[in-house]
Amino acid sequence: MSRDTLGRDYKLLDLKEGATAQEVRRAYHRKKTLYSEGSLATYSLLTPEQREEMLDKIERAYMRISRDIQSRLPTPEAPVSPESAPAPAPLRPGESLGAYLKQRREELGLTLRDIANSTRIRTTYLEHIENERLVDLPAPVYLRGFVLEFARVLGLPDPESITAAYLEMAKEENS
Amino acid sequence: MASLGTEMNGHIRPRIWAVGGGKGGVGKTVITANSAISLAQQGKSCIALDLDLGGANLHTVLGVPDPDRSLSDFLRRKVDTLSDTMVPTPYPNLHFISGSKALLEIANPKFSQKEKLIRHINTLDVDYVLLDLGAGSSFNTLDFFLSADEGVLVVLPEPTSVENAYHFIKAAFYRRLKKATRKTGVAEAIDKAMEEKVARGIQSPRTLIKNVLQINPEAGHALEEEAKSFKPNIIVNQARKRDDQELGNDIVQACHDYFGISVRNLGHIEEDESLKEAVRLRRAVVDAFPVSSFARSIHSIVRNLLGVRNYSI
Known part of the structure; x- marks a missing residue:
C-alpha cells in the first residue's frame, strides 16, 4: 500500500497521521453517520450510487488506517501484517475451511479480538466460523459478508472463492 | 486594522453582513433584526436594510412603521444621498432602510442600478450594514450576498431547507x-x-x-x-433535537467533501417560545428577553461573526 493512498485515507476521515486508534474509530463512525441513508445533511446532496461509493471509500480507508496503526504497534508480540507475513499456504483439497482460516489467523499472531476490532464482526461469530458451528451461524446473507471480511483481513488470496466455498459447505451441511 | 469599518479608497466603509437562505420562512428577518440590535447594543452604529422582495417585514420586527422613504427615492434621485432614506428605530445606534419597493424596480434589466446600489451601501457612514435578503437564489439575491463581507445562510433542520441551502451555496459559488x-x-x-x-x-x-x-x-x-476565499456562513435555526444541533457541522463537512468549499458554522438557535411572546409585545427578542435561549444564541452568533473578521486579519 502506498503512502499516498494512506495519506488520502487519513484526509478522508479528517485525521492527522499518527492519530490514535480511538480517534480513528470516532472519526470513522462520524463520517459513516454523515453519509448514512437517513442523514439530513447529505439526503439531498448525493445519489444512492454516490452514497454507496462514499461509504465504500470510508470503509476501505478505515480498514487501511486500522491496519496501519496495528502495524505501528511497538509491542514485541505485535501481530504480523498480512502483507509482510509469509504467503499463506494454499488450501489443501478436503481441508476444513474453518481450520484454514484459524491457522492463517494464528500464523499472523492475531487474536479473535484483533479481527473483531478491524472487521466489527463479533468474536463469537468469528469463533463459530472457525469451528464451523453451522447451526449457530447467522443467515447466509450475513455469513457471506462475515467470511469475506475475515478472509480479506487475513490477506488470503481470492477471498471471494473462499467465501463461496464456505457458503457451499454450509448449505450442504444444513440440507 | 481599525475595529470600525474597513478602509476603501481612503474612506472607511462599513462591514456588510447579508442574511439569506434560499427558502422562505426560515427566520432570516428575525435573525437579521436581532443581530443588528445586538451589534447596536454593543455600541456599533448599524443600518438594517430590507431587501426581501416578496415579504418585506423587517420594519415590523424592528418596531418601525412602514416608512414612506425607501431606496427607490435614492435611485430615482428624489433624495441626494442614500443616508437620506434612513429612518430611526426604537433602538439607539440602529437605523433602518426600506429597499423592497426599490428592488422591484431594479429587477433584472437594471443591472447597473444594482451595482450602483451596492457601491452606495459601501459609502454609508456606519460601522455595520445588515442586509435581509429575500428567499430564493435569483441573481439579485446572489449578487447582494456576494457583495457582503460576510454572507450568512439560515437553514432549518428539514430536507427541503437543507437542499435549498446547498443549491444556494452552489449557485453563489458559480456566480x-x-x-x-x-x-x-x-x-x-x-x-x-x-x-x-x-x-x-x-x-x-x-x-x-x-x-x-x-x-x-x-x-x-x-x-x-477563488474557491478558497469563498467562505459562506450558516446558522441552523429552530433546532429541536440533538441531531439538529449537529446539522451545522454536518453541512460544513459535506460541503468540504463534496464541493471543496469551506463553510463556517456560526451555531444553532433552539426553538424558543419567547419569539412569539416578543412579537406580541411588538419588541425584538434580544431587547425584550435578553437572557432567553434565542437572545443568547444571537449574541453568540454575532460574536462568532465579529471573530471571523479578527482571525482573518
Missing part, C-alpha cells in the same frame, strides 16, 4: 466564479469544462475545478484561489 473570470480570463476553460459536464459527471464545484485544472492548469489554480 462568483463567473464574475472572477471576467477579471482573470478563465471563462473559456470553465465553459469547456461545463460543455463536457454530462460526459465527465461534473456535479460539484470541486469536480469543475478538477476538470478545469486538466484543461488549463493556470485557470484551474485561479479558480482554486
Whole structure:
C-alpha cells in the first residue's frame, strides 16, 4: 500500500497521521453517520450510487488506517501484517475451511479480538466460523459478508472463492 | 486594522453582513433584526436594510412603521444621498432602510442600478450594514450576498431547507466564479469544462475545478484561489433535537467533501417560545428577553461573526 493512498485515507476521515486508534474509530463512525441513508445533511446532496461509493471509500480507508496503526504497534508480540507475513499456504483439497482460516489467523499472531476490532464482526461469530458451528451461524446473507471480511483481513488470496466455498459447505451441511 | 469599518479608497466603509437562505420562512428577518440590535447594543452604529422582495417585514420586527422613504427615492434621485432614506428605530445606534419597493424596480434589466446600489451601501457612514435578503437564489439575491463581507445562510433542520441551502451555496459559488473570470480570463476553460459536464459527471464545484485544472492548469489554480476565499456562513435555526444541533457541522463537512468549499458554522438557535411572546409585545427578542435561549444564541452568533473578521486579519 502506498503512502499516498494512506495519506488520502487519513484526509478522508479528517485525521492527522499518527492519530490514535480511538480517534480513528470516532472519526470513522462520524463520517459513516454523515453519509448514512437517513442523514439530513447529505439526503439531498448525493445519489444512492454516490452514497454507496462514499461509504465504500470510508470503509476501505478505515480498514487501511486500522491496519496501519496495528502495524505501528511497538509491542514485541505485535501481530504480523498480512502483507509482510509469509504467503499463506494454499488450501489443501478436503481441508476444513474453518481450520484454514484459524491457522492463517494464528500464523499472523492475531487474536479473535484483533479481527473483531478491524472487521466489527463479533468474536463469537468469528469463533463459530472457525469451528464451523453451522447451526449457530447467522443467515447466509450475513455469513457471506462475515467470511469475506475475515478472509480479506487475513490477506488470503481470492477471498471471494473462499467465501463461496464456505457458503457451499454450509448449505450442504444444513440440507 | 481599525475595529470600525474597513478602509476603501481612503474612506472607511462599513462591514456588510447579508442574511439569506434560499427558502422562505426560515427566520432570516428575525435573525437579521436581532443581530443588528445586538451589534447596536454593543455600541456599533448599524443600518438594517430590507431587501426581501416578496415579504418585506423587517420594519415590523424592528418596531418601525412602514416608512414612506425607501431606496427607490435614492435611485430615482428624489433624495441626494442614500443616508437620506434612513429612518430611526426604537433602538439607539440602529437605523433602518426600506429597499423592497426599490428592488422591484431594479429587477433584472437594471443591472447597473444594482451595482450602483451596492457601491452606495459601501459609502454609508456606519460601522455595520445588515442586509435581509429575500428567499430564493435569483441573481439579485446572489449578487447582494456576494457583495457582503460576510454572507450568512439560515437553514432549518428539514430536507427541503437543507437542499435549498446547498443549491444556494452552489449557485453563489458559480456566480462568483463567473464574475472572477471576467477579471482573470478563465471563462473559456470553465465553459469547456461545463460543455463536457454530462460526459465527465461534473456535479460539484470541486469536480469543475478538477476538470478545469486538466484543461488549463493556470485557470484551474485561479479558480482554486477563488474557491478558497469563498467562505459562506450558516446558522441552523429552530433546532429541536440533538441531531439538529449537529446539522451545522454536518453541512460544513459535506460541503468540504463534496464541493471543496469551506463553510463556517456560526451555531444553532433552539426553538424558543419567547419569539412569539416578543412579537406580541411588538419588541425584538434580544431587547425584550435578553437572557432567553434565542437572545443568547444571537449574541453568540454575532460574536462568532465579529471573530471571523479578527482571525482573518
